[in-house]
Amino acid sequence: MIPNESLYFGEQTNEDRGYAPDGLDKPEESCGVFGLYAPEEDVAKLAYFGLYALQHRGQESAGIATFEGDKLHLHKDMGLVAQIFNESTLDHLPGQLAVGHTRYSTTGSSLVSNAQPAVVKTRLGSLALAHNGNLVNTVELREELSQRNCTFETTTDSEAIAIAIGSEVENGKGWLEAAISAFQLCEGAYSLVIGTPEGIMGVRDPHGIRPLTIGLLDGNPQRYVLASETCGLDIIGAEYLRDVEPGELVWITEEGMASFHWAKKPERKLCVFEMIYFARPDSLVHDETLYSYRLRLGQYLAEESPTDADMVIAVPDSGVPAAIGYSQTSHVPYAEGLIKNRYVGRTFIQPTQHMRESGIRMKLNPLKDVLTDKRIIIIDDSIVRGTTSSKIVKALRDAGAKEVHMKISSPPVTHPCFYGLDTDSQDQLIAATKSVDEIAAHIGVDSLAYLSWEGMLKATGADMNSFCSACFTGDYPITIPEKIKRSKLMLEKMAV
Secondary structure (H helix, E strand, O other): OOOOOOOOOOOOOHHHHOOOOOOOOOOEEOEEEEEEEOOOOOHHHHHHHHHHHOHHHOOOEEEEEEEEOOEEEEEEEEOOHHHHOOHHHHHOOOOOEEEEEEEOOOOOOOOHHHOOOEEEEEOOEEEEEEEEEEEOOHHHHHHHHHHOOOOOOOOOHHHHHHHHHHHHHHOOOOHHHHHHHHHOOOOEEEEEEEEOOOOEEEEEOOOOOOOOEEEEEOOOOOOEEEEOOOHHHHOOOEEEEEEOOOOEEEEEEOOEEEEEEOOOOOOOOEEHHHHHHHOOOOOEEOOEEHHHHHHHHHHHHHHHOOOOOOEEEEOOOOOHHHHHHHHHHHOOOEOOOEEEOOOOOOOOOOOOHHHHHHOOOOOEEEOHHHHOOOEEEEEEOOOOOOHHHHHHHHHHHHOOOOEEEEEEOOOOOOOOOOOOEEOOOHHHOHHHHOOHHHHHHHHOOOEEEEOOHHHHHHOOOOOHHHEEOHHHHOOOOOOOOHHHHHHHOHHHHHHO
16 A cells, blocks of 8 residues: 655665565555445446545556356556556446455565466356455465465465355355355455455454455345455445454345354454554444544544644654544644655656655655744654664754654554565564664654554554554464465574
């Protein structure tokens, strides 16, 4: 995804950045999924707009598969949704149902062969699968499928799920039975939209770590929409119905929607980072927009960490709701201090040496007359490595800020994610190796404060145990195999 903040100075290479495609100091979301069953509608065009609304969840590749009876049509490529599709390509995707995907890679390289939907041919026809999340047992699953003489064309865990379903179909099962049998082999996070000639499925893993919503198109009970977030429903005028529940499969056909609770012990553990940062602020969770939740984060942050200052500013756009909330509670005036160039997306053109030395600001630029001689509180949603934060602070000081106090509307990120966020190994997470005071010195602020873990979860207004917050605590709700765990939990490995 293109995160809502970054100050890009151009001095890093892709290798230096490790996980962030634009030199960003944020973890990356894996992808967005979309699907709809809508006979007599232009399903490809509706899927296009749905993916357009979900573009923030992944910008490496995108694809749409449609089913016209038993015939599957597919178009996918590298790049942004608007770059991949046009009127002509969409006209060549007829059908009564569609499956769409926009991707940021977490398992599998950034190659067109790994773009989704993943397609598998079976005796019942083709299936097209779009996946948001990350399996933790991909190696074991591929070994199991290899023993069944299955072959692979990509390196993604998503293809492995699709092949597992296809293998069960080849063993004589129908679509539903085959899918549910395949899910018993999968461990990790997965929200899926799966298209078949008979209908479309929406599925969440037993913990519901990644989101998936259901909508009705034009209020018609025969026209259902599935999307990672409600903003994907809004753009095509679909009415939000409910979320797919953890461990649930919804099966949408010409007969309507049927629900199957296939997991034995589902336990909701929605990724709290979806709430804090990843999902769009206009998307609904718990019957309110995430803007409202993020506003409360700022209010709680002001209560926990008051500071005497002249103004509150945000790192746009992701820090804006929390900054407004902080201002409301602290009564410190809110102002714009950084202007974002919203037309800058991903770029692979490296700045010149002179530009690197002078500090090119491609995405954020400070307002000098606003900042000069002011004591500034700047609000952001998270700090991962600290590289971007230090550049923002330097830019504020160069613009004349007298004091810079940074407030973060989430706790320190101390552990990597294994469930679909692309984060560095633990030793690259600044809060895992430095104290708050040491981080403050590293990024050059006068003071630094994080929201407490309790405040972050209390602000949800929901059961605090219904979220995954492993990136802040190291308490992983799904067991991580030791080999995978050792690859990222570097500090624990060193301590052994």
